[in-house]
Amino acid sequence: MPNLYTNKESNIHKTWLLFAVFLMAVIGIGWVFTQIYGNPSILIFAVIFSIGMSITSYWFSDQIVLRMANAEPVSRENARELYNVVENLAITAGLPTPKIYIINEAAPNAFATGRDPQHAVVAVTTGLLERLDRSELEGVIAHELSHVGNRDMLVSTVAVVLIGFLSIASNFFMRSLWWGGGRRDDRNGDNGILLLIGIAFAILAPIVGTLMQLAISRKREFLADSSGALLTRYPDALISALEKISSDPTPLPVANNTTAHLWFEDPFKDGPRTSWLHKLFMTHPPVEERIAALKGLKV
Amino acid sequence: MTTLYIVLGALAVLVLWVIAAYNGLVRLRNRAQEALSDIDVQLKRRYDLIPNLVESVKGYMAHERGVLENVTKARTAAMQAGGDPLQRDKAESQLSNTLKTLFAVSENYPDLKANANFLDLQRELADTENKIQASRRFYNTMVMDLNTRIQTFPTNFIASSFGFAAQKFFETTNANEREAVKVQF
Numbered sequence: 001m002p003n004l005y006t007n008k009e010s011n012i013h014k015t016w017l018l019f020a021v022f023l024m025a026v027i028g029i030g031w032v033f034t035q036i037y038g039n040p041s042i043l044i045f046a047v048i049f050s051i052g053m054s055i056t057s058y059w060f061s062d063q064i065v066l067r068m069a070n071a072e073p074v075s076r077e078n079a080r081e082l083y084n085v086v087e088n089l090a091i092t093a094g095l096p097t098p099k100i101y102i103i104n105e106a107a108p109n110a111f112a113t114g115r116d117p118q119h120a121v122v123a124v125t126t127g128l129l130e131r132l133d134r135s136e137l138e139g140v141i142a143h144e145l146s147h148v149g150n151r152d153m154l155v156s157t158v159a160v161v162l163i164g165f166l167s168i169a170s171n172f173f174m175r176s177l178w179w180g181g182g183r184r185d186d187r188n189g190d191n192g193i194l195l196l197i198g199i200a201f202a203i204l205a206p207i208v209g210t211l212m213q214l215a216i217s218r219k220r221e222f223l224a225d226s227s228g229a230l231l232t233r234y235p236d237a238l239i240s241a242l243e244k245i246s247s248d249p250t251p252l253p254v255a256n257n258t259t260a261h262l263w264f265e266d267p268f269k270d271g272p273r274t275s276w277l278h279k280l281f282m283t284h285p286p287v288e289e290r291i292a293a294l295k296g297l298k299v
Numbered sequence: 300m301t302t303l304y305i306v307l308g309a310l311a312v313l314v315l316w317v318i319a320a321y322n323g324l325v326r327l328r329n330r331a332q333e334a335l336s337d338i339d340v341q342l343k344r345r346y347d348l349i350p351n352l353v354e355s356v357k358g359y360m361a362h363e364r365g366v367l368e369n370v371t372k373a374r375t376a377a378m379q380a381g382g383d384p385l386q387r388d389k390a391e392s393q394l395s396n397t398l399k400t401l402f403a404v405s406e407n408y409p410d411l412k413a414n415a416n417f418l419d420l421q422r423e424l425a426d427t428e429n430k431i432q433a434s435r436r437f438y439n440t441m442v443m444d445l446n447t448r449i450q451t452f453p454t455n456f457i458a459s460s461f462g463f464a465a466q467k468f469f470e471t472t473n474a475n476e477r478e479a480v481k482v483q484f
Contacts, residue, residue: 084426091341091433094334094440 014155025162029169032198047165054164058157062099062114062121065262069111069254071101071123082129086122086141093145093231098122107252108132108245111262112144113153120148127250132241139238140245140264142228150227152220156261159213166209170202211280217261218285225290235294242294246287320457327445331466334438338384341431342377342391348427349374349398352420356401359411366397366404373397384435385467391431398424435469442466 057064076083083100090097098112098120108128114120122144124137132140147153177199229235245265255267261283279286285293353367360367373394380387402421405411412418446465449458457463 080422084429088426088429088433091337091430092436094437 021162025166029201032194032201047168049168051165054157054160057160058115058153061153061157062119065111065113065259066101066121066123068259069103069123071103071121074100074102079129081134082124082137085134085138086145089138089142089145089231093142093149095120095145095149098145098148100124102126102129103254105250105252105254107250107267108248109252109255109267110140110144110264111259112147113262114148115153116151117148122148125252127248128245131244131248135232135234135237136241136244138232139228139234139241142231143224143238143264144228146224146227146231147220150220150223152224155216155220156213159216163206163209163213166205170206173198173202214261214281214283217283221284222290222293225294229294239291239294242287242291317457320454321461324445324448324454324458324461324463327441327448328463331438331441331445334434334441335383335385338431338434338438341427341434342384345394345424345427345431346374346378348420348424352401352417352424355414355417355420356405356411359408359414359417360404363404366401369397370394370401385469388469395428439468442468 074082079100079102082102086100087097095117098114098117099122101121101123103123103125105125106127107125108131110122110124110128112120112122122141124140128140129137177195225238229238232238242265252263252267255263260267263284265287266282266284284290349370353371356367373390373396377387377390377394380390384391405417405421445463448454449463449465
């Protein structure tokens, strides 16, 4: 059974690994830059800038996302049932009770964010409260609390740092090729190969990075589904919540590309998506696959 | 010379492993301990709610003095039972049962069911009941982690030589305790 401790530890280890990979990539790219231009200072500035931005957004993620989603805080008095559901599941998971917010939207959906369990936030839309019964609501909240307990915010933030850095580096590289093209003739012949490698890397790296980030996001969704189901010991409720939410056609205007991965279900409804290419670019696994995974679960 | 270094190296690894395994067991045991005291918090909340409930019900249920007395008695018994929540589990489930009887009997008093204060307390107690269950389940998870570590190879050697004992789970002994107090609106 999942709790505050189990996945947190492995996630933190993986985050350090990601950071290590990230640092090696920075050093490697820095070396290539030095070879080609003899001066990596702009790159270093870009790296520091992107790390700073990402850490800021990680630290203030709760406030930023809540502002973006127009979420209103609720207390025990004005949303008693929701409050009790969240509080009781938090006790079962061994987490402090997160702050609870309601988003005034008809589309049923929910998300959790916050840098650590002490600053965690769970937000649900009014549509979710209207359409789901108590056990389905418990399923959704358990899924969100699993994200909090598993420290998924930490993992996804580090992934975003990595992608952000890769995009900046490749962008910078391509631009400098365009503007500083003449300089490479002064150097020796080795630069030609390095340059080709650099171009290939600059084009591929951000794409591969984005795919990796999305793959991580989908994996975390599966994990949160199964941890959440183990928390309530009732996967059927989560299955029926998933069915209700995915069959609901109401759009969610407060969601956008930067927050899409946070929601309980993909907030963009664009019909059935089955091609493998499309799947690669999804923030959430297809609902059918999530349901199939939950049905195969032995609780 | 090389053999000596290999032996010394292997010994150092072994010692480090013993330290890590021992510390891991201590950490798991402390988590289970903490989870147990979290149950106490919820049980105390129930003790605190009961006098108010009895007070608000007294006027309406003059003919059911026995039911009210049972609740009060069970509360006192649970509070005086002493020990951790696991040790007074019997007294606590006795208390749950008397509360259940009280709420069942209250169905016969329409005036009482119109009383906002009573309804509020009833809801609070139902929620507390859920929270007690939730904290027990968290404790059980922690105990499962600890017991698995104590019983599996190779940490079982460390556990037995330092006296770590497998701990008991909370089990719902009687069938009607599986269900929380029903609330009707």
